[in-house]
Amino acid sequence: MAEKLLVEKHVEFIQKLDKSQNELEYWMTEHLRVSGIYWGLVALEILNRTDALDKPKVIEYILSCQNPDGGFGGHVGHDSHLLYTMSAVQILAMYDSLDKLDKESVLKYVESLQDPETGYMMGDKWGEKDTRFAFIGLAICSMFGDINRLKVDPIIEYIQLSMNYDGGFGSGPGGESHAAQVYTCVAALAIAKRLDIVDREKLSMWLCERQVEHSGGLNGRPQKLPDVCYSWWALSSLDVLKRLHWIDSKMLAKFVTSCQDADFGGISDRPGNIADVYHTCFGICGLSLTQYSEENLTLSPIDPVYCMPTHVVERMGLSHGPNGWRNYVPESWK
Amino acid sequence: MHGRTRKSKEELEDSEYLDNQKQEIARYRSKLDTVFQQRNEKRFTSDCLKSTSELLNLNPELNTVWNYRREILNETFKGLSKEEKQQKLNDELEYINVSIKKNIKSYWMWNHRQWILANMPSPNWNQEAKLVDLLFKLDATNFHGWDYRRYVMSKIQETEDKKVVINREFLYTKKKIDQNFANHSAWHYRSKLLPVILENEKESTLSKEVEMIIQAIYSDPDDQNAWLYFDWLIGFEVEKTTMYNLGIDIASELLELEPNSKYALLSLLKYNLALNENEPISPETKKNYLEYINRLRNIDSLRLGLYNDMEENVMNL
Numbered sequence: 001m002a003e004k005l006l007v008e009k010h011v012e013f014i015q016k017l018d019k020s021q022n023e024l025e026y027w028m029t030e031h032l033r034v035s036g037i038y039w040g041l042v043a044l045e046i047l048n049r050t051d052a053l054d055k056p057k058v059i060e061y062i063l064s065c066q067n068p069d070g071g072f073g074g075h076v077g078h079d080s081h082l083l084y085t086m087s088a089v090q091i092l093a094m095y096d097s098l099d100k101l102d103k104e105s106v107l108k109y110v111e112s113l114q115d116p117e118t119g120y121m122m123g124d125k126w127g128e129k130d131t132r133f134a135f136i137g138l139a140i141c142s143m144f145g146d147i148n149r150l151k152v153d154p155i156i157e158y159i160q161l162s163m164n165y166d167g168g169f170g171s172g173p174g175g176e177s178h179a180a181q182v183y184t185c186v187a188a189l190a191i192a193k194r195l196d197i198v199d200r201e202k203l204s205m206w207l208c209e210r211q212v213e214h215s216g217g218l219n220g221r222p223q224k225l226p227d228v229c230y231s232w233w234a235l236s237s238l239d240v241l242k243r244l245h246w247i248d249s250k251m252l253a254k255f256v257t258s259c260q261d262a263d264f265g266g267i268s269d270r271p272g273n274i275a276d277v278y279h280t281c282f283g284i285c286g287l288s289l290t291q292y293s294e295e296n297l298t299l300s301p302i303d304p305v306y307c308m309p310t311h312v313v314e315r316m317g318l319s320h321g322p323n324g325w326r327n328y329v330p331e332s333w334k
Numbered sequence: 335m336h337g338r339t340r341k342s343k344e345e346l347e348d349s350e351y352l353d354n355q356k357q358e359i360a361r362y363r364s365k366l367d368t369v370f371q372q373r374n375e376k377r378f379t380s381d382c383l384k385s386t387s388e389l390l391n392l393n394p395e396l397n398t399v400w401n402y403r404r405e406i407l408n409e410t411f412k413g414l415s416k417e418e419k420q421q422k423l424n425d426e427l428e429y430i431n432v433s434i435k436k437n438i439k440s441y442w443m444w445n446h447r448q449w450i451l452a453n454m455p456s457p458n459w460n461q462e463a464k465l466v467d468l469l470f471k472l473d474a475t476n477f478h479g480w481d482y483r484r485y486v487m488s489k490i491q492e493t494e495d496k497k498v499v500i501n502r503e504f505l506y507t508k509k510k511i512d513q514n515f516a517n518h519s520a521w522h523y524r525s526k527l528l529p530v531i532l533e534n535e536k537e538s539t540l541s542k543e544v545e546m547i548i549q550a551i552y553s554d555p556d557d558q559n560a561w562l563y564f565d566w567l568i569g570f571e572v573e574k575t576t577m578y579n580l581g582i583d584i585a586s587e588l589l590e591l592e593p594n595s596k597y598a599l600l601s602l603l604k605y606n607l608a609l610n611e612n613e614p615i616s617p618e619t620k621k622n623y624l625e626y627i628n629r630l631r632n633i634d635s636l637r638l639g640l641y642n643d644m645e646e647n648v649m650n651l
Contacts, residue, residue, distance in 0.1 A: 024355050024358050024362065027359055027366070031393075031398065032395075073398065078397075079397065079398040124397075126404070126445065128441070128445045165525040166562045166563075166566075174481070175481055176477050176480060176523075178477060202562070205640075209558050216636070222518050222559050223516055223518070223557075227336070245639035245642075246637055246639045246643075248636040248637070248638070261340060268340065269336050272340055273337060273338055274340050275340070
């Protein structure tokens with residue numbers, strides 16, 4: 001018999017993250033606290049327990065992580081990076097508080113990270129390039145309703161160059177296919193209304209093969225061990241491709257629930273490992289995509305492109321409607 | 335947090351463990367505070383650099399501290415001769431060489447390495463290629479390592495003949511594949527090199543490549559990517575029918591040895607469909623296809639949705 005989702009334990013686990021100063025891990029992860037809060041808040045949203053965090057306190061903290069360059073660091077006093085800027089914007093979007101932000105300052109920061117020569121996106125001023133940043137750049141600008149702040153064509157070209165023989169996408173041109181990079185590329189293409197670039201058949205076949213026998217968990221590349229986080233990266237992409245039914249949801253649920261920490265709450269990458277908020281979030285998100293439910297439990301639906309609850313993405317007009325990505329999914333996929 | 339075993343309640347409440355945590359936290363926080371304070375005071379001395387080394391040894395994920403390190407180095411470069419700058423960056427590379435082996439998956443560390451080389455007056459790219467090769471002994475499919483290797487080669491190509499470099503890399507991937515047929519990173523890299531090589535010597539290279547991937551398929555018929563690579567090669571052939579037939583032959587032979595070979599069944603179906611794409615389908619053939627799909631359902635229960643879709647497609651033929 002499959003285990004149940006330990007909702008109360010996970011809520012407690014997330015609430016306790018801010019009060020674990022006696023654990024080394026609390027300090028070792030300080031530099032990505034903004035993302036940590038994002039993962040926690042998404043998980044709580046999906047569990048319909050948004051109120052479990054102190055909203056005004058979180059907003060105040062997030063705003064204190066914005067730097068003079070307009071970007072956000074992972075914690076107060078840390079340097080700006082697109083990764084944390086994305087998390088900060090997502091948190092404020094979920095709290096319907098984007099108006100607390102000087103929109104122009106953030107857009108200017110994102111704009112400054114488009115390489116003037118190539119038009120490719122960088123993670124910070126030091127110049128690292130990656131398909132993750134292509135996605136984040138487009139996602140942030142679209143959340144502010146201003147996608148054309150970036151030159152979209154070179155970003156699409158970058159993603160196209162990162163596409164491989166197996167239909168997947170890598171971290172950049174030449175990079176090997178990896179399920180997490182696939183998510184960032186598929187999501188970026190969805191936002192840019194360019195899903196036509198995707199080789200739907202090949203990619204769906206490659207993605208559904210990420211679910212491995214026996215455990216039911218998904219891996220990120222062939223012959224790698226399954227890991228809870230791919231419940232999100234691979235499934236979100238399959239959802240956009242309208243091929244979510246190509247994996248076995250029941251087996252996946254069995255794997256995710258077997259990775260729960262029954263004592264302290266939280267979900268880990270694999271059974272028996274230390275739980276963390278990142279895997280807790282993506283395990284729960286994966287379950288939401290597959291419409292996991294129990295007798296007295298329904299999960300809130302999640303948007304497979306923005307990785308925020310569907311009601312948030314709908315409210316922002318990013319899902320349906322004239323600017324919604326769903327409007328531009330190729331007709332033949334529907 | 336990947337791959338770390340959970341502790342029990344008892345272990346976590348053990349007083350020795352708790353004391354230990356306290357000490358480690360104090361040690362870490364004092365180093366962290368020192369570094370951030372030095373940075374806030376805009377100090378860029380060699381002592382500051384040393385503090386960042388100690389801190390990054392404890393936590394290589396501190397991107398801000400890597401940034402600070404580069405700021406310190408940029409500051410110390412001022413007024414240095416080329417030789418002196420090279421020496422400073424050699425020391426920095428030495429530092430990274432030690433840490434990267436312990437943190438082979440750290441994005442920040444690979445970025446930093448790239449920055450060091452980009453700033454060196456005379457970077458030794460061949461040495462970099464050797465280092466990456468050594469790292470593959472620890473983790474043969476580490477994608478940071480493979481990405482870095484491609485970056486290194488793009489630099490080598492700036493001074494060496496592009497064709498020579500690509501041919502050498504093509505041989506390198508062969509070596510890696512001979513060590514392990516299932517090295518997907520090596521196959522992937524090949525897929526990036528092959529089109530360049532085919533521009534010049536199409537026929538012999540392509541047929542050799544087909545032979546090699548067939549060997550890979552036979553060595554592990556359950557390797558999806560080997561089949562995908564075979565499929566991708568078909569795109570280069572003028573005479574696709576020959577390749578479809580070849581695919582059918584391989585799949586049939588494998589199925590005789592191993593009737594439950596999933597990819598063999600999938601390929602049998604796929605290439606039969608491709609071969610007869612424009613032909614009217616006989617009830618007999620349709621029945622065969624449906625039988626393949628049923629067999630797939632029995633072998634691979636995780637992907638029933640896929641096989642249902644396939645069945646529907648065949649029914650609609």
